[in-house]
Amino acid sequence: MNNKNAIILTSGGLDSTTVLAIAKDQGYSLYCLSFDYGQRHRSELEAAHKVVQFFNVKRHLILPIDLTAIGGSALTADIKVPKKRSADEMELGIPVTYVPARNTIFLSYALAWAETMAAGHIFIGVNAVDYSGYPDCRPEYIEAFQTMANLATKATVEDALRIQIHTPLIHMSKAQIIRAGNALGVDYGLTRSCYDPTAEGLACGQCDSCILRLNGFKKAGIPDPVRYKDRI
Amino acid sequence: MNNKNAIILTSGGLDSTTVLAIAKDQGYSLYCLSFDYGQRHRSELEAAHKVVQFFNVKRHLILPIDLTAIGGSALTADIKVPKKRSADEMELGIPVTYVPARNTIFLSYALAWAETMAAGHIFIGVNAVDYSGYPDCRPEYIEAFQTMANLATKATVEDALRIQIHTPLIHMSKAQIIRAGNALGVDYGLTRSCYDPTAEGLACGQCDSCILRLNGFKKAGIPDPVRYKDRI
Numbered sequence: 001m002n003n004k005n006a007i008i009l010t011s012g013g014l015d016s017t018t019v020l021a022i023a024k025d026q027g028y029s030l031y032c033l034s035f036d037y038g039q040r041h042r043s044e045l046e047a048a049h050k051v052v053q054f055f056n057v058k059r060h061l062i063l064p065i066d067l068t069a070i071g072g073s074a075l076t077a078d079i080k081v082p083k084k085r086s087a088d089e090m091e092l093g094i095p096v097t098y099v100p101a102r103n104t105i106f107l108s109y110a111l112a113w114a115e116t117m118a119a120g121h122i123f124i125g126v127n128a129v130d131y132s133g134y135p136d137c138r139p140e141y142i143e144a145f146q147t148m149a150n151l152a153t154k155a156t157v158e159d160a161l162r163i164q165i166h167t168p169l170i171h172m173s174k175a176q177i178i179r180a181g182n183a184l185g186v187d188y189g190l191t192r193s194c195y196d197p198t199a200e201g202l203a204c205g206q207c208d209s210c211i212l213r214l215n216g217f218k219k220a221g222i223p224d225p226v227r228y229k230d231r232i
Numbered sequence: 233m234n235n236k237n238a239i240i241l242t243s244g245g246l247d248s249t250t251v252l253a254i255a256k257d258q259g260y261s262l263y264c265l266s267f268d269y270g271q272r273h274r275s276e277l278e279a280a281h282k283v284v285q286f287f288n289v290k291r292h293l294i295l296p297i298d299l300t301a302i303g304g305s306a307l308t309a310d311i312k313v314p315k316k317r318s319a320d321e322m323e324l325g326i327p328v329t330y331v332p333a334r335n336t337i338f339l340s341y342a343l344a345w346a347e348t349m350a351a352g353h354i355f356i357g358v359n360a361v362d363y364s365g366y367p368d369c370r371p372e373y374i375e376a377f378q379t380m381a382n383l384a385t386k387a388t389v390e391d392a393l394r395i396q397i398h399t400p401l402i403h404m405s406k407a408q409i410i411r412a413g414n415a416l417g418v419d420y421g422l423t424r425s426c427y428d429p430t431a432e433g434l435a436c437g438q439c440d441s442c443i444l445r446l447n448g449f450k451k452a453g454i455p456d457p458v459r460y461k462d463r464i
Contacts, residue, residue, distance in 0.1 A: 065297055070341070072348030094386055101344035104384045108340040109302070112333035116304030141383040148376035152336045154326055156367045 004028045005119035006166070007110045010060070012047030014213055015125030015169055017191045018181035020055050022168045023123050025184055030057040031119065033110055037102075038068035040075050043201050047192040054190055063109060073099040074195070081196040083206040090208055094133050097195055097208060103136035107145055107165070114163055115153045123166045130174035130212050142167050174216025182222055189225035202229040236260045237351035238398070239342045242292070244279030246445055247357030247401055249423045250413035252287050254400045255355050257416055262289040263351065265342055269334075270300035272307050275433050279424040286422055295341060305331040306427070313428040315438040322440055326365050329427055329440060335368035339377055339397070346395055347385045355398045362406035362444050374399050406448025414454055421457035434461040 006028035010016050024030060034048045045062065052060040071077035074096040081097060103126065110122045126137040135141060146165045155161045169177050181188065193213045194203035203210050205228040214231060217224040238260035242248050256262060266280045277294065284292040303309035306328040313329060335358065342354045358369040367373060378397045387393045401409050413420065425445045426435035435442050437460040446463060449456040 061301060063298065063301060066295065067344070069293060069295060070344050070348050072344070094389060098386075099344075100347035100386075101340055101381075101384060104343060104380070105337070105340040108333055108337040111336060112299070112302050112304070112331075115332035116302050135386065135388040136384045138383070138388075141380070144376070144380035144383045148336070148373065148380045149333075151370070151373040151376045152333060152368045154330075154332075154367065156370075157326060 003118070003120065005031060005117060006121035006123055007114050007119055008032050008057075008123045009106050009110055009125065010034050010048050010052060011125075012044035012049075012051055012191060013125070013193050013209075014181075014188060014191045014216075015127055015177060017051050017186055017188070018177050018184075019123050019125040019168055020051065020057075021181050021184040021186045023166070024055055028121060028123075030055060031113070031117070032057050032060045033106075033113060034060065034062045035106060035109075036062055036064045038066050038076055040081070041192070041195050041197055043197050044192045047190060050190045054187060061113065065105070065109075067099060067102070067105070070100065073097060075099050081207050083204070085208055085211070090133060092133075094135065095208060098134050101136070103134075103141075104145070107149075111149050111153065111163060115161070118161060120162060121164050121166060123168070125169050126167050127169045127172065127174075127177065129172060130216060139167070139170055142170070173219070174212055175219035178216050178220040178222055182220070187225075192226065198229050202227050204229055205231040235350070235352065237263060237349065238353035238355055239346050239351055240264050240289075240355045241338050241342055241357065242266050242280050242284060243357075244276035244281075244283055244423060245357070245425050245441075246413075246420060246423045246448075247359055247409060249283050249418055249420070250409050250416075251355050251357040251400055252283065252289075253413050253416040253418045255398070256287055260353060260355075262287060263345070263349070264289050264292045265338075265345060266292065266294045267338060267341075268294055268296045270298050270308050272313070273424070273427050273429055275429050276424045279422060282422045286419060293345065297337070297341075299331060299334070299337070302332065305329060307331050313436075313439050315436070317440055317443070322365060324365075326367065327440060330366050333368070335366075335373075336377070339381075343381050343385065343395060347393070350393060352394060353396055353398060355400070357401050358399050359401045359404065359406075359409065361404060362448060371399070371402055374402070405451070406444055407451035410448050410452040410454055414452070419457075424458065430461050434459050436461055437463040
């Protein structure tokens with residue numbers, strides 16, 4: 001694609017917000033896509049709204065998709081979010097916060113939107129270093145999705161419509177991500193990472209996502225501006 | 233997978249209904265998935281309801297997903313459905329009834345449901361012979377989706393959770409599909425194929441889908457039991 005229109009999957013979290021900053025810095029026009037999927041941590045959508053305003057994006061589409069009808073995850077069904085897990089425990093396999101096929105569903109909608117407006121770029125903030133062991137965050141998965149995407153769409157008949165999936169964070173540690181975003185002026189106070197926030201929107205400080213975030217800020221030597229109920 | 237649980241993408245149309253009959257004949261337990269996606273021909277959902285009752289399936293899940301928010305197709309936006317196209321015209325490229333990334337979105341949800349209940353089989357009624365030139369109906373696309381699916385999910389850590397995408401119709405002509413379904417006792421009077429039915433539910437007889445269906449029944453030498461407003 002010659003055009004610089006890009007769909008950015010935007011959750012309101014630390015990673016996707018950093019991706020937004022990187023895509024903006026690279027000169028892309030930003031079209032943000034978020035999902036109201038019945039997630040336990042629905043407050044991330046308020047964060048997404050603040051984040052897209054901060055970056056003054058071209059458009060922000062929030063699609064309601066009910067993943068609770070399928071369930072199978074602590075984020076979409078009545079399953080407890082695990083707390084205070086060690087780094088070793090996190091490496092033991094796929095945790096219950098994994099939402100079956102979530103990134104595939106999200107990327108499929110991004111693909112539909114990209115194809116509809118002939119945008120050739122999709123950005124997603126997956127990360128295969130400081131992550132929770134989700135299979136749909138690894139480079140081989142993203143490559144397979146991109147191959148499939150270019151067989152699924154008008155790209156098969158028109159080369160100019162080929163889709164590229166960008167994963168600028170995939171090989172970065174959480175500390176590197178935070179430093180990169182910080183250098184680009186990201187206000188991480190707008191972002192939300194907690195899987196199990198209080199009704200007032202305070203982060204729990206103990207779920208995998210909070211632990212990875214807190215350790216990342218610590219290693220980056222930058223204070224985390226969000227408020228926590230407890231810190232591990 | 234050792235289990236015979238299968239997700240069947242069920243539109244209420246001729247093809248997916250034949251797939252249901254084939255999967256049932258092969259001994260699979262049937263879990264049907266339909267989408268209320270804002271399609272112009274929403275009457276197909278009533279047909280899907282009748283079809284799943286006919287086959288006495290284990291479960292029928294209808295997910296509301298709003299593809300009109302993305303648009304880009306005569307089925308999901310204010311674009312006219314083409315009528316009276318010849319076979320040659322149909323071969324000229326991807327028509328406006330193509331819904332960007334629709335099969336990818338549908339298969340992604342099927343994947344989520346399959347993974348959640350550890351079903352190893354997904355059936356989809358795509359067809360690359362008598363079809364409308366949609367890129368997401370071809371064998372190379374389905375193969376790429378299956379490859380991606382097995383990198384996206386718990387199949388990466390547990391071989392027993394591998395997903396197989398079944399496309400029993402992919403190399404069949406419409407007449408062959410109708411004969412196969414007929415031999416398995418399918419009541420095609422329950423199905424709906426028209427992209428642009430009247431308010432009373434009569435098929436238009438002139439859209440690509442009606443033309444392919446009518447020609448299929450004619451070649452199969454079997455009368456089409458559905459009612460048409462006009463026939464081309």
